[in-house]
Amino acid sequence: MRGIMRVPFIKMHGLGNDFVVLDSRNQPLPPVDARKAAALADRRTGIGCDQLVLMENSAIADFRMRIFNPDGSEVGACGNASRAVALLYGQACTIETGGGVIEAQLADAGIAVNMGLPRFDWDIIPLAYAMDTLSMPVGWEELENPVAVNVGNPHVVFFVSDTDAVELDRLGPVIENDPLFPERVNVNVATVTDRGAMRLRVWERGAGLTRACGTGACASAIAAMRRGLVDRSVAVTLPGGTLTIAWGEDGTITMTGPATESFRGDFEWDALA
Template sequence: MSQNTPLPFAKMHGLGNDFVVIDTRETPVAMDAPLARAIADRKTGVGCDQLILIGASDRADVSMRIFNQDGSEVEACGNATRCVPLFTGRDVTIETKAGLLHAARIGGLVSVDMGEPRFGWEDIPLAYAMDTLAMPASWDDLPPPAAVNVGNPHVVFFLDDPARVDMARLGPLIETDPLFPRRVNVNFAHLVDDDHIRLTVWERGAGFTRACGTGACATAIAAIRRKLAHGPVRVTLEGGDLLIDWTPGGHITMTGPAVHVFDGVLDPGSFTATP
């Protein structure tokens, strides 16, 4: 793609977690962090939580690359994965940095096989060995968290009274703590019932988002492992509900809505891509 080649895109979202989705299967795009940040900027770009590139794959129907609002490339995004069948017009297997994911439309919703979670400290990853079910680490008065890798790293805090927690301060503090060499997504959860959780997520590289699919998966799994909940678990985020099902030793299934909002055309030469 030359600097002045018009670039079609779709604006999509899953529960308000919004994306600019670009098809690179026929027209390769030289994406880097500055350009991703410029497109994601809500004042001078299109605006999105994540920029998604759909490409060709030798192992699956399509591939997916994911760039956060800050330009960092990440391994997985559950809400974006649900958007891919709408974008391609069919059920698909998707190659990601987190592995192969299968997404299928079920009525007005989309269900995704998110693969198997990982719990080893080196799989999260953490800076050193520790129990990931009840980590001997905390910040302020937060309770010991659980850590789960569901294609990307998550830490989960179960709170009795979320309103008393300064999430806006603690989210970025925990995200960038040296305990997490690749940074981490921070989940603040409240158990409503043994099959219902309310969740707020500080997302690595994006901040607060209206929904985080992998965060919902990680939180439900942590609750099931701690025997606080049983699957399927309804996870309520600011943007709405996701249904997460997981049996220990099995794959994670995430089901929820996805929306195609509008199509547009980017002029890459019009963006000021700052380093």
């Protein structure tokens, strides 16, 4: 009779964007597929989280991070999860992700993560066809002329007078699944309050409304900087809290903010499927 496999997990969050972290660097795990990821993320029958995060060994960085949404889809980048795994690592580190290798350091304000270079080419976002990504000639009801940015995953950013007035729970999934975005897209609505601050809400691809989205904060800050609305360092306040986003002279984005370990536990691997 095969023994029961119990797997340890760590529950973490960054500004309320919560994760179940599985560390397979020293304890190999069976393959994680979309069904397993969705089962673990389910808040009623699983552990519950916005994203499942796997820490794995890497040949090109200190470790590899893989990220799964609650619908089972795998994504290339997650800023809040990057800070969480860097906190677990406990020192400066490089992290291999689906969007490239990123760097993280412990900072006074939490964890500072170098998210790499933003991309603006329409075919890298990607979009279904060529257009100006700084002011896209498209709209969905009152949300018009967004900026498109790829920061390891695809984002569109709409600048509005009041983020709270937008029915993002209704328009978010419509835009996310529009044929214009062949890999779907994260939807951001941002309000600039002064040269150094902005407010943001995010509909996250494959996850829905979220209290915080690190890559969304990066994408929205870069979009505002490209349009000349804010300075090269800006505080981005989301429903869960504030991140500081800086766009360096070398072109890379640095995101700084907190990460928190909530609790630890274990579960029976075959019980969640």
